[in-house]
Amino acid sequence: xxxxxSAYAPARGYDDxxxxxxxxxxxxxxxxxxxxxxxxxxxxGLIETSGVAMDSIDGLxxxxxxxHPDSAVSFTQYVGSSPRFLESIxxxxxxxxxxxxxxxxxxxxxxxxIVACIxxxxxxxxxxxxxxxxxxxxxxxxxxxxxxxxxxxxxxFLTDHYMRTRxxxxxxxxxxxxxxxxxxxxxxxxxxxxxxxLEAYLASRxxxxxxHLFDCVMPCAGADAFLVMHRRRAEKLGLPFVRIxxxxxxxxxxxxxxxxxxxGWLMDxxxxxxxxxxxxGDIDFVETYDDYPVISMLQFxxxxxxxxGGAPEFVRxxxxxxxxxxxxxxxxxxLSMGQAGAAGGFxxxxxxxxxxxxxxxxxxxxxxxxxxxSGFGMINYDRGLCSAAxxxxxx
Amino acid sequence: MSSxxxxxxxxxxxxxxxxxDAAARGMIxxxxxxxxxxxxxxxxxxxxxxxDDRLDWEISDRANGVMLAQxxxxxxxxxxxxxxxxxxxxxxxxxxxxxxxxxxxDRCIPGSGVMVSARLDEEGxxxxxxxxxxxx
Ligand SMILES: [Zn+2]
Numbered sequence: 001x002x003x004x005x006s007a008y009a010p011a012r013g014y015d016d017x018x019x020x021x022x023x024x025x026x027x028x029x030x031x032x033x034x035x036x037x038x039x040x041x042x043x044x045g046l047i048e049t050s051g052v053a054m055d056s057i058d059g060l061x062x063x064x065x066x067x068h069p070d071s072a073v074s075f076t077q078y079v080g081s082s083p084r085f086l087e088s089i090x091x092x093x094x095x096x097x098x099x100x101x102x103x104x105x106x107x108x109x110x111x112x113x114i115v116a117c118i119x120x121x122x123x124x125x126x127x128x129x130x131x132x133x134x135x136x137x138x139x140x141x142x143x144x145x146x147x148x149x150x151x152x153x154x155x156x157f158l159t160d161h162y163m164r165t166r167x168x169x170x171x172x173x174x175x176x177x178x179x180x181x182x183x184x185x186x187x188x189x190x191x192x193x194x195x196x197x198l199e200a201y202l203a204s205r206x207x208x209x210x211x212h213l214f215d216c217v218m219p220c221a222g223a224d225a226f227l228v229m230h231r232r233r234a235e236k237l238g239l240p241f242v243r244i245x246x247x248x249x250x251x252x253x254x255x256x257x258x259x260x261x262x263x264g265w266l267m268d269x270x271x272x273x274x275x276x277x278x279x280x281g282d283i284d285f286v287e288t289y290d291d292y293p294v295i296s297m298l299q300f301x302x303x304x305x306x307x308x309g310g311a312p313e314f315v316r317x318x319x320x321x322x323x324x325x326x327x328x329x330x331x332x333x334x335l336s337m338g339q340a341g342a343a344g345g346f347x348x349x350x351x352x353x354x355x356x357x358x359x360x361x362x363x364x365x366x367x368x369x370x371x372x373x374s375g376f377g378m379i380n381y382d383r384g385l386c387s388a389a390x391x392x393x394x395x
Numbered sequence: 396m397s398s399x400x401x402x403x404x405x406x407x408x409x410x411x412x413x414x415x416d417a418a419a420r421g422m423i424x425x426x427x428x429x430x431x432x433x434x435x436x437x438x439x440x441x442x443x444x445x446x447d448d449r450l451d452w453e454i455s456d457r458a459n460g461v462m463l464a465q466x467x468x469x470x471x472x473x474x475x476x477x478x479x480x481x482x483x484x485x486x487x488x489x490x491x492x493x494x495x496x497x498x499x500x501d502r503c504i505p506g507s508g509v510m511v512s513a514r515l516d517e518e519g520x521x522x523x524x525x526x527x528x529x530x531x
Contacts, residue, residue: 129472142437145520146496147482148473149466156466157486164464164505209467255443258488259463381437382486382494 010275011246016231017104018241019392021050022350024361026189027222027338031122035066038120038340040079042223046116050227050239059085059112059228061103063095063119063342065131085112092377093289094249095119095345096224097388101247103228113229120223121341128219131341138381149208151291152216154379156208159294161259163210166297168312170210173293174201176328177214177335179320180290184332187362191218191338214335217291222340224350231395240357242392245276245370249388263295263376264387265302273304276391280304283391284368285327285355287348289376290334295384299374303389327365330355348373349390356394369394410440413452418513418521425491427453436493453491457510459528460489462503475517487511487525497523 023045025038039062047054060083062072070078072088085106089095096119103115121127132150134140147153162168178198184190196214204213227239234241248271250264265272273279280303288299297311305326306314320328331337331351334344352371354360365371370393377386414424426438430447441448465485471477485499487509495511503509508528516522 132472138437141520143496145516145518145522146484146498147468147476147479148471149468149484150472152470153466153468153484156468157464160466160505161464161486206467206469208470211466258494259486382496 010271013275014104014244015108017107017228018231018234018243018395019100019226019228019353020234020239020241021046021227022353023049023225024189024350025120025223027191027220027340029191029218029220029338030124031221032124033122033221035064035120035122036070036075036078038122038221038223039064039067039075039118042118042120042225043079043081043116046118046225046227051237052114052227054081057081057083057114057116059083059103059106059115061087061089061099061115061117063089063091063099063345064121065341066121066127083112085115091345091375091386091388092342093291093345093384094375094377094386094388095342096347096349097247097373097375097390098249098386100226100228100244100349100390101249104244107228107230113233115228116225117228117346118223118225119342119346121221121343123219123221123341136380143381151379152208152211154382155292155294156211157382158260159210159292162261162294162297165261166309166312168294168297170202170212171198172312172315173215174198175315176290176293176296176320177201179324180329180333180335182321183330183362184336185362187331187337189361190332190336191220192332192336211292215292217334217339217344220338220340222338222343224343224346226346226350226353240359241395242353242356243395245278245391245393246272247388247390248272249386252385253387260383262308263298263302263384265299265374265389266308269302269304269389272389272391278370278391283370283372285330285352285365285371287329287352287371287373289345289348289374290329291339291344295376296328299376302387303372303374322363322365327368330363330365331361345375345377348375352392356392411438413454414438414521415515415519417452417454418515421512421514422454422456423458423511423513423523424452424454424521425458425489425493427451434492436495457512458489458491459508459510460487460495462486462499462505462507462509462525463488463494465499465503465505485525495523497525499524500526502527
């Protein structure tokens with residue numbers, strides 16, 4: 001840690017601010033609806049699940065790639081919402097944790113009573129190509145002209161380098177993918193629920209070597225959402241809820257590394273565990289951002305479950321199914337449920353909430369009291385820029 | 396879409412013209428800060444190391460570096476690349492500082508030295524390509 005970092009005072013805790021009402025608008029491969037439909041159905045789902053009136057939702061965070069040219073602001077007019085707190089959270093795979101921590105501070109400070117956090121996207125034949133072709137100026141002008149491989153291509157570089165420097169094999173990645181598919185089997189909302197063998201994983205066709213088909217998430221349409229409010233309000237509404245023990249976020253970490261071998265979690269994880277007053281060994285289950293398996297490995301390392309470079313060995317000596325030694329991506333993750341754009345950044349968080357209120361989409365992690373959710377967002381040029389994590393617990 | 400993104404000298408991209416002109420002559424252009432002396436890529440109008448806006452172009456016929464990683468693409472989101480699949484692309488750490496994406500020759504090996512040069516692609520954008528370093 002730098003001198004300035006170590007001088008920081010610990011962040012204030014979240015007191016009695018809680019997270020509740022996880023909602024998923026079921027994912028579909030393609031849709032004729034616009035992004036506003038998915039976001040609007042998520043908002044309606046929050047109201048239906050919680051019994052809170054639309055007028056009582058006085059805070060809103062919105063995450064979407066395909067809402068453009070509309071924005072969080074124009075979306076309020078679209079759905080007839082009149083919030084006094086509004087945030088657009090554009091951090092992709094890190095947007096769930098980041099939306100939650102923004103919302104929690106707004107509630108804590110009294111800027112809003114109830115914040116609806118929603119993320120969603122549509123998908124059609126051309127939306128994915130349009131998104132990746134114009135993802136950013138760096139991506140558009142300095143990566144896309146080199147074969148238009150999209151995120152597969154950028155993650156292939158990181159995977160190739162990680163395999164050669166850290167000794168990871170395709171079978172190590174495959175073990176994570178097979179376990180996630182196993183976790184998806186009882187989840188009725190997963191797009192892919194049929195069992196997958198390691199042999200099938202290894203035999204899948206190359207897309208951007210060393211990335212093969214079953215390393216890739218399926219782009220799809222859908223939305224996820226949750227509410228943030230005071231504990232006493234949730235109790236009055238009779239809503240089961242979870243506590244926020246601690247959160248971190250970081251952007252553009254280690255920018256002088258010639259190639260990404262670590263994410264921002266490493267910079268902030270001491271604070272994450274210290275503020276939650278727990279150790280990595282106290283965590284009952286972990287939801288990582290699983291686009292792609294190598295990134296789950298960087299999260300195991302960055303969040304202190306194993307040393308830097310130690311994830312291949314960690315994967316070999318653990319099992320990652322719901323009943324395994326390290327329950328991981330317990331709904332099946334994006335690899336099984338699909339990647340509904342920005343909702344992919346919410347998927348792990350809503351699953352963690354569900355595990356801790358005993359309403360998982362699929363199977364329950366036995367005796368789970370504390371869960372860790374991690375996010376990784378916005379692969380830009382040569383690396384992912386956003387990292388975030390949160391530790392959640394039963395009341 | 397590509398027609399909107401191809402003309403690098405239009406609109407607010409005029410500051411990139413020296414890189415386009417260099418690539419038309421086969422030369423690679425790297426941004427260099429007049430204040431801190433550090434190089435960066437992709438090119439910016441603000442130095443990411445010191446925030447100064449006095450930035451020069453270092454133009455040369457090739458830049459040496461080490462290929463850090465590679466991929467072989469078997470899928471492309473653009474029709475024009477599909478006929479060229481499988482296509483090899485790499486990440487090259489240049490000796491002068493930055494890491495660049497480049498097309499790479501089949502003989503380039505990860506961890507080994509490469510030489511990077513530039514050209515214009517069919518849409519008039521500068522693109523980089525790497526070949527193995529010559530041994531003298
Ligand atoms: Zn500078």
